[in-house]
Amino acid sequence: MNIDRTEFIAWMERIMDRFDILGEHIDYAQKKRNSLDGEELLDNQDLLQMLKISNRSLQRYRTTRKLPYYTISGKIYYKLSDVHQFIRESFSPPAKKMNANK
Structure with missing residues (x-):
């Protein structure tokens, strides 16, 4: 053929x-x-890459309850809105530079 x-x-x-x-x-x-109530869920790997932090740091944020999480079938997930709120609360804006001419 x-x-x-x-x-x-x-x-x-x-x-x-x-x-x-x-x-x-x-x-x-x-x-x-990977959504809960229509909101995107992130797993540990997603968050480690997004925040560029270590696994231990992420575990510490969970333990100290700074970052809310959900366990579904033994796997940990984070709501995207919770992650954004965590970022806003945890990281301060850069300090303003002082003018050297003053």
Whole structure:
């Protein structure tokens, strides 16, 4: 069975279109799965990368109750809004530079 080049390209385009559709479905399912009350949930790895902190620091924030968390099926998650609030409360803005001419 031989197929010509144009027919082959058409088949490949249809296959790629289906992969794109499947990718969108997977992304949607992943976001839906990692949400609580319609809000995105982050796991430890997400937070470690986002805040650029160590695992021990993250554990300390949980232990001292500075960062609220939820345990679902034995895995720890954080609400994105809680993370934003933690950042606002924990990190102060940079100090203003004093003018050297005064």
